[in-house]
Amino acid sequence: MVNLPLFIILPFGVAFFIPMVSRKFKWVPDVLGNITTFILLLLSLMTLNQEHVYHIGGWRAPFGIVLVLDGLSCLLLVIINLISFMSSLFSIEYLEKRYTSKLRYYSLFLLMVGGMNGTVLSGDLFNLFVFMEIASIASYALVGFGCEARELEASFKYLVMGNVGSLFVLYAVALLYGKTGTLNMADVARILKDIPYDNLIAFSFVLIISGFMIKSALVPFHAWLPDAHPSAPAPISAMLSGVVIKALGVYVVIRLIFNLFGFNHIISNILVYMGITSMIIGVCLAILQWDLKRLLAYHSISQMGYVFCGIGLGTTLGILGGIFHLFNHSLFKSLLFLDSGSIEYETETRDLNKMGLLYKKMPITSFSTLVASMSISGIPPFNGFWSKFIIILASIKAGRPIVALWAVIGSILTLSSFTKVCRYSIYGKGEKFDKEKWEKLKEVPDFMSIPLIILSILCIFTGLLLIGLENGIFGPVIDVLKGGVLEYINKVLGD
């Protein structure tokens, strides 16, 4: 049995330990950062298919702080720690060339990872808020890490929007505390179940959900994302797009809706329609982009739309599709951002017009870009196909063919925009293609290509996870979400 606080102790401890020693030893941040994320990955793999409620300080559940591990948090833990290990491996060489201070980078990186682990594990509303703020503050600082004009501007935008979102959440937590007199999520759910539904609860629901939707960048709240994600260093973009919007946004929204407020028809409609809007608007804006990373950032919005669509359907198949797409999206989107980072590392540009013919010079990068593009646009053997297929199937089965139609349209538009990426950067060439510069290009260093290879292999083979559905990794997640409020209360407050 893994000791749950280790997920929080380890990254925070190392994050504060790195600045103490690495003024004297320059190699410390690299080694310690990678070892920590690797250990966290192993630990998170050890928690698979386990359920556990940990009482901090030995206080019983409604009074003390609890850490809850169930199927959903398990899956998110694996995603967070897998992507963070890949990103930290990638950043060894990447930071060497373009940025200076590894000490602060790794310190902030581990703070962000620890904050997200805490968010996913916490079973207490206020602690959820605190861990969310830790992860957000670290990511605000990391977005502006380069200290150039664009990065600072993006960072400030992200700061303002993110902080407004956090304040909404805090206000809603205060309202819920005033109504129920407790902060434990299961206890709040138990009390809310018994008292009649009134305007105060509805108001706090709206506040808390819109606060977390700002973090998960659904369409009415998406303005910060296309600025913040491209401006960060590439491994951080991979973390932000692959993990942060899921752990801080989607996970919390799902958890609150299914396990705290209760799922019903109206919420289902809201989620599905918001999902469709962001799916279509995100991909339409993405096609227009010429900046590679900005294009990818708009695709994040669109793919989050798929996740919300699938989960909003509320059926078993829909939830499976949504969760599976969440998992797949974290793999291929982080792979795409790492690819864009390695292209930027070599060619020193992000403009698609200036690239070209990369498949001759950078075989690994272009192959993994191809794999990830096919995966995100839903070409059959790759994982993206299966999850999109399940979402479309589920929406037809749930009697909503319109949703299926929009999902297919979104998928076709995604395919077209990634055809553009592959045509301009890898196989063809752009209008401002620079022949002399192209001659000097070479493949990225080993530490940067290893994560690319691992993630492309995962992209190809995670479609197999669907086999053995009931006992596999997604079975417990569906149990948690279908079980609804009652089962969560029994799990946390029981015995």
Added chain:
Amino acid sequence: MKNNEEKGMSLIVKTVTRWLKGFIFLFGAYIVVFGHLSPGGGFPGGVVFAATFILLTLAFGREYALRKIGKILASELDSLGAILFLILASLGIYFTGIFFSNFIEKFHPSGNFKLFSAGIIPLCNISIGMKVGASLFMIFIILSVVRVIFEDGKGKLITTEKKDKK
């Protein structure tokens, strides 16, 4: 000494500061150490610690305060406070198997020395005080290294030294 007099504020402020700085620091220590028995604790005490050094900075200029407590030392104290807090919390796992458990006896038997009457809470307070004091001082120093210079009717910002921490 003479060089010092030209910088910073007037003689009155400097003299008063010179007298008061020790007492303010002592007051911070009092708040931290008695945090578990009376209102106060790690955070307010740490703020008072930081206020001592901020007062020195205001009265004598930044260089004088930095001579008392260097930037690297402050940064290391900052990290050390956090690590001490984490170690105290994880020692609970070692002694009782539970994270954050209060593993020291709560009612210490020695009759006269009742300071440690709340288990690990005073120790936690001390580490928090260290962390908060150092980091607040760091924030103040870092925000004070840039200044605005007005030229041709337009404000221009220059950095007087390289920034150390984000």
Added chain:
Amino acid sequence: MIYYLCFILFLIGLYGVCCKKNVVKIILGLWIMEYSVNLFLILLGYRKNGIPPIMSKEMDVIEFYKKAVDPLPQAMVLTSIVIGLGVLALMVTVAIRLYQRYGTFDITEMKKLKG
């Protein structure tokens, strides 16, 4: 009633964030929001003629329960003040840096990011 006033304060802050064009004013707006939330939290635990939530041996438990103020919102406010301090420091640093790069505090002139 006083809770509605808190919410009005929150809305004033939100207005400042949304409608002002100066970076410093946006930060001030965010800060008004932050403190309105803190005020709301601390008012949740307030009780008229309450006593501090420290229990001594002579007190009766039920009497104590009826009179003492709620300590949990105070702890929450302290935590949220600390978090707010961190965000404020970061935000002011970013604002100073922005001024260094753009030479202005007007956000309508900061438009290098487009698309």
